[in-house]
Amino acid sequence: ETGVTQTPRHLVMGMTNKKSLKCEQHLGHNAMYWYKQSAKKPLELMFVYNFKEQTENNSVPSRFSPECPNSSHLFLHLHTLQPEDSALYLCASSLTGTRNNEQFFGPGTRLTVL
Amino acid sequence: EDQVTQSPEALRLQEGESSSLNCSYTVSGLRGLFWYRQDPGKGPEFLFTLYSAGEEKEKERLKATLTKKESFLHITAPKPEDSATYLCAVQEGASGGSNYKLTFGKGTLLTVNP
Numbered sequence: 001e002t003g004v005t006q007t008p009r010h011l012v013m014g015m016t017n018k019k020s021l022k023c024e025q026h027l028g029h030n031a032m033y034w035y036k037q038s039a040k041k042p043l044e045l046m047f048v049y050n051f052k053e054q055t056e057n058n059s060v061p062s063r064f065s066p067e068c069p070n071s072s073h074l075f076l077h078l079h080t081l082q083p084e085d086s087a088l089y090l091c092a093s094s095l096t097g098t099r100n101n102e103q104f105f106g107p108g109t110r111l112t113v114l
Numbered sequence: 115e116d117q118v119t120q121s122p123e124a125l126r127l128q129e130g131e132s133s134s135l136n137c138s139y140t141v142s143g144l145r146g147l148f149w150y151r152q153d154p155g156k157g158p159e160f161l162f163t164l165y166s167a168g169e170e171k172e173k174e175r176l177k178a179t180l181t182k183k184e185s186f187l188h189i190t191a192p193k194p195e196d197s198a199t200y201l202c203a204v205q206e207g208a209s210g211g212s213n214y215k216l217t218f219g220k221g222t223l224l225t226v227n228p
Contacts, residue, residue, distance in 0.1 A: 042118070042217075045215055050214070101205075102160050105157035107156055
């Protein structure tokens with residue numbers, strides 16, 4: 001596996017379900033990010049982890065719960081979601097502390113909440 | 115107020131017809147400006163980072179330039195495979211700081227007809 005991988009690629013869930021999204025980066029980066037991408041809207045940053053520590057929570061509702069056990073893995077636990085949470089969820093990683101801190105993205109998980 | 119504004123929202127070109135995409139930004143201190151390409155159903159693919167006014171970077175048919183208020187992505191003699199959404203993002207803060215947040219524009223949907 002290379003780059004940033006995300007599973008599952010597609011997820012359909014009811015409003016009462018609990019599910020988790022998984023992200024793994026194989027780039028040796030130390031920072032990981034969750035973004036939400038909805039139609040006609042810019043990418044919205046949700047969470048940032050730097051060396052496993054959460055450094056940003058962009059006023060995300062508590063029904064989204066991130067977990068970062070190490071610098072290579074990132075999870076987004078979902079529970080009691082609303083239909084408006086349907087979107088493409090993107091994970092990214094970067095190497096901080098250098099000038100070249102471009103973020104590299106995974107393919108995303110397309111989430112549909114019924 | 116939007117910090118990053120991309121124009122046009124959509125652009126349709128004939129193969130070989132050169133054009134430019136615009137990204138204007140309003141941030142107090144620019145750490146970096148990033149261009150990404152996104153194909154339908156996929157995550158954004160990193161293209162360029164620009165750090166200071168006057169800087170230019172090229173990759174195949176693409177050339178990115180930066181001024182103090184905006185960036186242009188010039189596409190020379192485009193081909194149908196260049197069809198995608200092009201995203202611009204800015205990162206604020208002085209070099210060495212801990213702010214890794216990217217603020218994205220809504221993107222420009224480019225369609226190149228054969």
